[in-house]
Amino acid sequence: MSLWIGIFLPRLSLDVLPAASLCSPDEPPGALAPVMVVHDERVVAITPAAAALGVRVGMRRNGALAMAPQVQPVDQDRAAESVALRAAAEALLQYSPQVAVLPASVIVLEIGAGLRLFGGIRAVCRRIRDTLAGQGLACRLGVAPTAHAAWVLARARTSRRRRLRVRSLQPVLDGLSWALLPETAPHADWLRDIGCRTLGGLNRLPREGLQRRTSPALVAQLDQVYGRVPAAFAWIEAAPVFDQRVWLPERIEEAQAAEVVVTRLLGWLCEWLAARHLAVRAIECRLDHERGRHARPPTRLVVRLAEPASHPEHLTRLLHERLATLTLEAPVVAVRLLANDVLAQPAPSGTLFAEPGATAVDHRRLVELLTARLGRERVLCARPQADHRPEVANQWRPADSPPAVSVPLHPARPERPFWLLDAPLPLTESREGLMHGRQRLTRIQGPERLEAGWWDGMLSARDYFVFEDGDHARFWVYQERDTPAGRWFLHGLFA
Secondary structure, three states: OOOEEEEEOOOHHHHOOOHHHHEOOOOOOOOEOOEEEEEOOEEEEEOHHHHHOOOOOOOEHHHHHHHOOOOEEEEOOHHHHHHHHHHHHHHHHHOOOOEEEEOOOEEEEEOHHHHHHHOOHHHHHHHHHHHHHHOOOOOEEEEEOOHHHHHHHHHOOOOOOEOOOHHHHHHHHHOOEHHHOHHHHHHHHHHHHOOOOEHHHHHHOOHHHHHHHOOHHHHHHHHHHOOOOOOOOOOOOOOOOEEEEEEEEEEEOOHHHHHHHHHHHHHHHHHHHHHHOEEEEEEEEEEEEOOHHHOOOOEEEEEEEEEEEOOHHHHHHHHHHHHHOOOOOOOEEEEEEEEEEEEEOOOOOOOOOOOOOHHHHHHHHHHHHHHHHHOHHHOEEEEEOOOOOHHHHEEEEEOOOOOOOOOOOOOOOOOOOOEEEEEEEEOEEEOOEEEEOOEEOEEEEEEEEEEEOOOOOOOEEEEEEEEEOOOOOEEEEEEEOOOOOOOEEEEEEOO
16 A cells, blocks of 8 residues: 655754754743744744744745844755755655655655554654654654645644545545645635635636646646646655765854754764665764865864764764864864765664673773773774784784784793783892892793894894792793893783
């Protein structure tokens, strides 16, 4: 069964505005200021506070300001609306591959084949609302057997917007206003003059006369709403690479002030990953500075993940830690987020108990958090190297760096100490033997001959021994073979 969901974004012009421009400084936190969005000197959107002052959508700018001078006019940002609408449509690709954007801030998607997967129509609608709310968008939904009917039901202000059968759909459509169809706007005066008030009245007008007095596009749209003519759509496809930039309404001087925009971009990123069934291994946030005479290269924040991830909470926390320690060298005018290092997301496990590697995943996420908070140069892990020299065999590298090639251990390899000194400590010889402080050392094991490093100019020729003092503490000691003196050094301590 073909089933469509129409999603209408009634506040899109307001939702894309910065939160600071909508907040009222004289009211409690969260209260909206009287703001009206204007396009071509006409009001296209208003906040509840502006509506309470008598401002209405469709009024002229000067007329609205004459009625309510305290209302703040804001120019409509068509570019930001287009970006937000596109991001919302791409986010809905996780529910259906058939998603299209229609005029008047409406998105439609065909969900008939996925109802059982998502647990029914109510569960799907709830998840769609949650997805768009995560992007800061308010929506109204309508469900119908045809896409344009679902579109009209979503735009209609009625409490019952789900009509799953064609037989029960037509009476509901007949009672709705024809103004819900965008194609009727140029002919609104003529329709009112002839006494037509509803879609049902418009549908009963003679077809040839209606097409001659209005337009073929209106007749075609009316037939598509009632399901008499099939509709063709240009389906949305997720971009192959995620690269989004948001221009800030004003310059910011502190990096933490960009967190609101970064959170929105991360929400878009995670929806894009879900739509393409991908996970990200590294993300890059660029803070663009002013151009022109004071131009500077963007500030780059690169977060590398030990485990591929696609959850916004985890990514947001990592970038929050990086922004908290960042000092800006110049004001920021735009925020850009890129994700080029992605891979296929493995399917979730259907087993009853947790996977054996669940603890390892938690450990890797802890390492990622520490790296973001302290810096890559302060969170290190051992990276063994294929070298016989003890001081070269183990190297400390950033924890998020790729592991080196595994170094096999020889089964007959002698015992090694747990603690290797940063620099070998010279020992003294006396008549009683080798001394460590006031303790005389007794040889327990050795020698183990080592000669390596001729290939890099750091030749090491040594004989290693295990010594023990009077307190039974064991030491790893070597004697030089490439010097006439044959000096002794303490190189490691056994646990």
